[in-house]
Amino acid sequence: MDVISEAIGSVRAGRANGRRINESGAWGIRFPGFAGIGFHVVLHGRGWLVAEGIEPVALRPGDVVVAPNGAEHGLCHAPARLKDLPAVTTTAEPWDPRPADFAFLCGAYRLDRGQIHPFLDAMPNIIVVSPDYEGHPELRSLVGLLDDDVAEARPGNGVTRSALVDLMLVHVLRQWQGTADWAAVTDPAIAAALRAIHGRPQHPWTVQRLAKVAGMSRTPFSSRFTALVGKPPITYLTHWRLAYGARLLRQTEDPLAAIARRVGYSTEFAFAGAFRREYGVAPGRFRNHPDPIPRQPRAAPHRSRPAPARP
Structure with missing residues (x-):
């Protein structure tokens, strides 16, 4: 049973989106929750991931943040409260080629109808993967292709975008060490x-x-x-x-x-x-207390082994 292929195949009913975002100075962006799966790849600089119920997570170049079931989260230059960050604009903006303190790629499948695949829905709300680019050089090439694809609108983007988003998700989920044995x-x-x-x-x-x-x-x-x-x-x-x-x-x-x-x-x-x-706790306490429950590791984001090399 190839559950990763099954899960990624299920979200193809949605729309594949991609963009590059450059930020400098004091910045912060909140990504509202949505039905689907999304990811960010850090290209340059250092920043922070923030989400409800977890401690801020430091991000470095090459890190990939994944929201397997579209959970709300934010990226910012320093730890902050998620609710204080402005929501990202949904309109397509041209890529600004000027140097920036922090640059990252976004990719997502948004579902207009249907439900998230059970495998994705059972994953933690947010995971952080530090891929092994040395052992998997194809992922480095894939990041470059996606970066080039989102740089400008060109004929065929509708096909290439979905293919590249598919490949990114498959590679990242393969390297995530928290997948269930049945995968x-x-x-x-x-x-x-x-x-x-x-x-x-x-x-x-x-x-x-x-x-x-x-x-x-x-x-x-x-x-x-x-x-x-x-x-x-x-x-x-x-x-x-x-x-x-x-x-x-x-x-x-x-x-x-x-x-x-x-x-x-x-x-x-x-x-x-x-x-x-x-x-070890009643359902009501689990729902009302954002603190991680010791016997519930899914309450916090999972980071895979550190990458020996970065793109």
Whole structure:
């Protein structure tokens, strides 16, 4: 199961956008939340990433910031409060070739309709990747191609833009070290069961029902699933449901009963009990307190290994 291809393919229903932004002096930009996936590549200078519920993250040339599910965030010359930053303009602006203190590329797929793929929706709101440009020189070339593509409007931009945004996202997600184990699962039977779990977490799944989806008998399915994914089917199902529920708590104002139903629990009390066992806090406290929860690493951005070389 190639979940990265599946996830990126799902956002192609949206519009691919790209631009270069140059900033100098005291500057700050807020990128409002949207339905889709977006990224920034730092070309020159040093700045800061800010987002709700996390400490500011220092950025260096070559770093890539990804918002897998379009979460609101900001970039600025120094740590600041996200709400104090002005929203970025959405109109296309010509690239200013003059030297700047900080330069970065933006790329995004914006979805007019539909929902974010479950894989992207389950990722942290914001991740920071410091790619290995030495080991993956093709990424350095790709950054240069995207920079050239957004420099001016030319015939064929509609095709090249989407292709380059696709490639950037694929390369960055490959290098992100926080992807779930099931992203690499190629066994078609187990991949089918995983798609069922992620696509319909509210369904009353049992091992027998998942085995039927996989086209296997119960015992061999359970053994193969555990060996490939690292957890028994129902343990993995519970983990996924609660991770999805945690994201809904932080990103929506839906009542607890509605969230419980969306993630497969018959009552809010059953969901609350399972959530407390998994995260160590009640759902209400998790929703109302922005401080990271010790047993919930997704509350903070993930930075991959530092890059030995920069573009």
